[in-house]
Amino acid sequence: MSLSGFVVLAFVASGTLFALSKRKPASASSYMLADRSLSGVTLFATLAASNLSAFTVFGVSGAAYRSGWAFVPVMAFGTGFMALSFVVFGLPMRRLSKERGWLTPGDCIRDRFQSPALGRVFSALSLLYTVPYLAIQAGSGGALMAEATGLPRAAASGILVAVVAFYVFRGGMKAVARTDVLQLAVLVSLGLAAAAMVAGAASGSGSLAAVASDSSAALRDGADASLPWTALLGYYALWALADPMFPQFMQRFFAARSDKALLSSMALYPLMAAVVFFAMAAIGVMGRSITPGLEGSATDGVFTVLAHAVAGPLWGPVFSVAALAALMSTMDSQLLSAGSMLSGDVIGSRRAGAPAAVAALAVLAWLVSLKPPESILAFLNKAAFPGYASLAPVALAALYAPAVGTAAAMSALVGGAALVGLEALGVLVPPMPAAVFNALVQVAILGAGWLTERARKSTHARLPEPFPVSAGWLVVFGTMVILATDVWNFGRAPRVVAGLPSWLWYHLGLTLALGAMFAVFARKRRS
Numbered sequence: 001m002s003l004s005g006f007v008v009l010a011f012v013a014s015g016t017l018f019a020l021s022k023r024k025p026a027s028a029s030s031y032m033l034a035d036r037s038l039s040g041v042t043l044f045a046t047l048a049a050s051n052l053s054a055f056t057v058f059g060v061s062g063a064a065y066r067s068g069w070a071f072v073p074v075m076a077f078g079t080g081f082m083a084l085s086f087v088v089f090g091l092p093m094r095r096l097s098k099e100r101g102w103l104t105p106g107d108c109i110r111d112r113f114q115s116p117a118l119g120r121v122f123s124a125l126s127l128l129y130t131v132p133y134l135a136i137q138a139g140s141g142g143a144l145m146a147e148a149t150g151l152p153r154a155a156a157s158g159i160l161v162a163v164v165a166f167y168v169f170r171g172g173m174k175a176v177a178r179t180d181v182l183q184l185a186v187l188v189s190l191g192l193a194a195a196a197m198v199a200g201a202a203s204g205s206g207s208l209a210a211v212a213s214d215s216s217a218a219l220r221d222g223a224d225a226s227l228p229w230t231a232l233l234g235y236y237a238l239w240a241l242a243d244p245m246f247p248q249f250m251q252r253f254f255a256a257r258s259d260k261a262l263l264s265s266m267a268l269y270p271l272m273a274a275v276v277f278f279a280m281a282a283i284g285v286m287g288r289s290i291t292p293g294l295e296g297s298a299t300d301g302v303f304t305v306l307a308h309a310v311a312g313p314l315w316g317p318v319f320s321v322a323a324l325a326a327l328m329s330t331m332d333s334q335l336l337s338a339g340s341m342l343s344g345d346v347i348g349s350r351r352a353g354a355p356a357a358v359a360a361l362a363v364l365a366w367l368v369s370l371k372p373p374e375s376i377l378a379f380l381n382k383a384a385f386p387g388y389a390s391l392a393p394v395a396l397a398a399l400y401a402p403a404v405g406t407a408a409a410m411s412a413l414v415g416g417a418a419l420v421g422l423e424a425l426g427v428l429v430p431p432m433p434a435a436v437f438n439a440l441v442q443v444a445i446l447g448a449g450w451l452t453e454r455a456r457k458s459t460h461a462r463l464p465e466p467f468p469v470s471a472g473w474l475v476v477f478g479t480m481v482i483l484a485t486d487v488w489n490f491g492r493a494p495r496v497v498a499g500l501p502s503w504l505w506y507h508l509g510l511t512l513a514l515g516a517m518f519a520v521f522a523r524k525r526r527s
Helices: 003-019 027-038 042-047 056-081 085-100 105-113 116-149 154-205 207-212 229-243 247-255 259-288 296-347 356-367 374-381 385-389 392-400 406-425 434-455 471-484 502-526
Strands: none
Touching: 003 154, 003 471, 027 247, 027 296, 027 356, 042 056, 042 154, 042 247, 042 296, 056 116, 056 154, 056 259, 056 296, 056 471, 056 502, 085 105, 085 229, 085 247, 085 259, 085 392, 105 116, 105 229, 105 247, 105 296, 105 392, 105 406, 116 154, 116 229, 116 296, 116 356, 116 385, 116 406, 154 259, 154 296, 154 356, 207 296, 229 385, 229 392, 229 434, 229 471, 247 296, 247 392, 259 296, 259 502, 296 356, 356 471, 385 406, 392 406, 392 434, 406 434, 471 502
16 A cells, blocks of 8 residues: 555544544433534534535535636635524524423424424435435545555445444544544645645646636636526525535534534634635636546546646645545534434434444445445535525524414425425426525415414414524625625626636625624624
């Protein structure tokens, strides 16, 4: 085995050693939620790391290879703006979960609607969307390890899944959060180093000049014209609805120590998104000139191709550890949250069943990973992300409008899943971005339920939560979204400033300004 293979295996092993501690979780709350004690750097790191997956490295660089710089706003501003969910979903979920003893997303839905069946369906759908996403981490990690070590892909994937499952099985949330700090640091540092190395190689070979002169990569609607402003707005809506419904995100809302901890993480999120996603997209854009001709699913491998091309056989796999850190940080979080839901909501066993459920899901994810999808972005867009987004209207109703009633909530939940399935199969093509269309249909169902319950003069056991964002701040954040959907830049010849299109500088600045707005909001909220 080469030195690079030992480096990759050493990183995987070090994550296990970093995760383990002498004290094993003594209760269900300790195992699943780290005794609701996450705060500071640990909470921010685990929220960020559990969101930055194989898609961050392979999917984003591949999409930028195909579309150019136009994919940066999709991910940077879109992911940064999604952090508003830490307030809309996170603050009430944190408080209520502590008061009511919630451990899983299904507990929230069951308790708020007083319906065990609805809670089980919510968790079952979440599991349905999570297992394929989990398998992507296993498959991508297996391919990376196989290339570095020379092991068969199935064996490499099995080793990776087994290692991650072991520390999740043994340590629960505390082990996962501990590794997330390490993995986020590795992802950011080595990811930026890889981007800098690729830029240096491109500059030396003259390819950087080709990047700057690649006018198609600077087009506002993408080099392949796949990102008109309507698609951009659709992505913003998709991230805003889907990401907070990641079961690992909801679990971290429950596990946060205080409102202050969540608000601080929200303020830092846009900065993290701007740095990480710009670096990953830059690698993809530079790859268009350095390694032209990639097509289809091969574009998702441009990060690894460039790492080897510019860093050589010794250091290339070292930088690929950045990708390994990204996918491991999501894999362990998804294993824990999915195992918690499977044991607590579907099977009905809490602390005793969660580790066993983690092990079972790890095996299932490994088996599914043996036949990977053609494109990470296409697969997630068709399946997991829209599925998660379809859970959001019911979760919002649970918090802010529980009087819609159980029947309407169940109809909206099942109806949303049906819409996602029809759209994935190509049977239904909505007249607007699918995430927006599906949400509008579900809101209509919930609204009809609310009117019906009101006509019956029925009462609900749970009072609505007060909405945590004032009308004034809604106007501010809505204005930021309008500014980020910069329709005036579409259809115009891009102007290049310091090697980048001027609209890209605008979006990077807008994303940082969003973080500043979040910081002001957080300060006022705390006071």
